[in-house]
Amino acid sequence: MDGVESKICPECGKEFFRTPEDKIQSWKVRKYCCKECSDKHNRHLKGRVLRICENCGKEYMARDFLTSTGCYQRFCTVECQHEAARKRKQAFQERC
Ligand SMILES: [Zn+2]
Ligand SMILES: [Zn+2]
Numbered sequence: 001m002d003g004v005e006s007k008i009c010p011e012c013g014k015e016f017f018r019t020p021e022d023k024i025q026s027w028k029v030r031k032y033c034c035k036e037c038s039d040k041h042n043r044h045l046k047g048r049v050l051r052i053c054e055n056c057g058k059e060y061m062a063r064d065f066l067t068s069t070g071c072y073q074r075f076c077t078v079e080c081q082h083e084a085a086r087k088r089k090q091a092f093q094e095r096c
Pocket of ligand 1: 009011012013014032033037
């Protein structure tokens with residue numbers, strides 16, 4: 001018999017355990033400790049769009065609204081943003 005299976009909920013960080021109601025298949029795909037957490041996660045993803053990073057060309061989830069600087073998010077990470085700015089020999093606070 002396999003031992004106790006547990007996972008860490010990526011939303012709240014709590015450890016949760018497999019219950020007899022969790023079939024192997026559903027347990028495999030289960031990510032969150034409770035419905036509230038998975039709902040919360042889905043809400044995070046709302047207002048996000050898949051974009052291509054202008055620096056590394058990777059797909060990433062970008063905020064679908066203007067940032068505080070009045071620009072759309074154009075890079076997957078701050079690192080990429082900085083790298084792109086460096087490439088253009090510009091200051092870190094790049095304007096679009
Ligand atoms: Zn949770
Ligand atoms: Zn990137």
